[in-house]
Amino acid sequence: METLPFNFAIENYPLAPLTLYGVGGPARLALLPRNLDEARAAYEWMARQPERHVVLGGGSNVLIADEGFDGIVFVTTALDGIEDLGGDRYHVLAGVILDRLVREVMLTHNYNMVGGLTGIPGTVGGAIYMNAGTVNGSTCMLMESVDVACPEGFRVIPMDESLYSYRGQSFCSRGCLILGGTFRFSPTEKDQQAIYDHYIQRRKEKQPQGRCCGSVFKNPPGDHSGRLIEACGLKGTRKGGAQISPLHANFIMNEDGATCADILWLIDLCKRTVFERFGVALEEEVVHIH
Ligand SMILES: Cc1cc2nc3c(=O)[nH]c(=O)nc-3n(C[C@H](O)[C@H](O)[C@H](O)COP(=O)(O)OP(=O)(O)OC[C@H]3O[C@@H](n4cnc5c(N)ncnc54)[C@H](O)[C@@H]3O)c2cc1C
Secondary structure: OOOOOOOOOOEEEEOHOOOOOOOOEEEEEEEEOOOHHHHHHHHHHHHHHHEEEEEEEOOOEEEEEOOOOEEEEEEOOOOOOOEEOOOOOOEEEEOOEHHHHHHHHHHHEEEEEHHHHOOOOOOOHHHHHHEEEEEEEHHEEEEEEEEEEEOOOOEEEEEOOOHHOOOEEEEOOEOEEEEEEEEEEEEEOOOHHHHHHHHHEEEEEHOOOOHHHHHHHOOOOOHHHHHHHHHHHOOOOOEEEEEOOOOOOOOOOOOOOOOOOHHHHHHHHHHHHHHHHOOOOOOEEEEEOO
């Protein structure tokens, strides 16, 4: 590209440091808008380009190809802002760290369903896109509306149960951008701080700490991917610098300079072995950017 379109556009931008896995090559072009106006302008420009583009939030659920991404990566992490609208409603920008929303807003006011969002890394935008959550609830359940930019324009979409599912949603297809959204919380009598502390402690005990993406696979209906992988005897299997965690089989760790190819090799091994043994087709929760 001869002239860069914005002063917050950078060519050949390393992506590995933007992700929790810490693997992968650079983006041909990264857009790093610092506020909503820049984000809107950058998105409109990006949507007109013939190249492929992808959005990156906190990088806690992505696996970047070793070759990087030969297109445009739109990074949301500087889109920061929580506005109290009154009546337990808050407008939150996509780049706000989810745990900040939980601690500063939900815990401060003892709002219900803290257990659904406790301990999930990444941004609010990523949590909305993934409908991130736990058995205790998920992000989209707490929302009134979501602000989405698509090639056709900007829209405020009223949230509805029919628009989201387990780790998925239908209001923002890949290539569109969630700019933020309005949350509507409910105060409760139950001590949410105690619930937060409980789940943080539980994660420390039950989940491996280190470079990873959390659960690699979604849970198949009525079962747990971790249980199936463990039953195949794959816990602890290594490939290069990557390892299926000996603590939790649905976690594949970057132990020691893993490449994306190492991690993909283990993902493929899990899928093949679980299918051969149990006839269950595991589906990735982690998003492979390539
Ligand atoms: C230790 C650990 C524990 C975890 N535990 C959980 C858990 O309990 N429950 C759970 O659901 N997840 C869990 N995760 C996965 C991950 O944290 C969530 O999916 C998180 O919501 C992703 O947010 P992010 O900002 O990091 O998104 P990213 O990883 O940056 O992106 C994930 C996907 O969302 C898209 N995206 C991100 N932001 C936007 C945006 N603004 N607009 C449009 N698309 C966007 C990306 O294109 C990509 O497809 C865990 C991860 C780790 C590392």
